[in-house]
Amino acid sequence: MTRFDGDLANLSRFCKKDPVAYVEEFEAQLVKFTNLVEVFKHSPNQPCEDLIGVSQFLASLVTQYRAQLAHFADDVIALLEEHAATMDASLRLQLVKCLISLRVRDEVEPLKLLPLFFRLLRIHDKPLRATVFGHVITDIVQSNKKRKQPKVNARLQAFLAQQIAGDVYISAKKAMGVLTELYR
Structure with a gap:
C-alpha cells in the first residue's frame, strides 16, 4: 500500500481507490476542516488557502464517505450565508464550486x-x-x-x-x- 505523503490530491486519489484503508487520514482532514472553519470565523476577511484545499478535498470524496460528510454541504452553505459578503473572493468562489460539485453528484437539492x-x-x-x-x-x-x-x-x-x-x-x-x- 502506498503511503500518504501529505498531498491532498494524492490522498484524494487513494481515498477514492480504497476508502476503508484511508479513513483515518480522511477523518484527520475532516477535523482540520472544522478547525479551519472556526479559525476563519474569527477573521472572515482574511484569505485562507488551507480552507480552500481541504474543502475541495472533502467535496471530492462525498460519495466515498457519505456518512461522515452528511453535514458538509450544510456547513459550507452556512459559512457562505454568514460570511459571503466579507470573505476573500477566491475562498468564496471555491466554496461555491464545492457546492456545485456536490449538486452535480446530486448530494444537495x-x-x-x-x-x-x-x-x-x-x-x-x-x-x-x-x-x-x-x-x-x-x-x-x-x-x-x-x-x-x-x-x-x-x-x-x-x-x-x-x-x-x-x-x-x-x-x-x-x-x-x-x-x-x-x-x-
Missing part, C-alpha cells in the same frame, strides 16, 4: 442552493456571478434531461417568479436571464 446562489449574485464579484449564473442554468437543464420533474420545476418556477417580483434588482434581472436562457 437544487432548491436548497438556489436561495443562497441568488443572494450571492448580489455580491460585486464578476467571476462568482458568472459561475453561479452558469450553474443555475446548467443544473436546471441537466435535471430535466433524463426525466421531467413537475414538482421540482413548479417550485423552481415559483422561486424564479418570486425573485422577479422581489425588490432586489440584480436578483430579478438574473432570474429573467435564467428564464430567457431556458426558453431558448
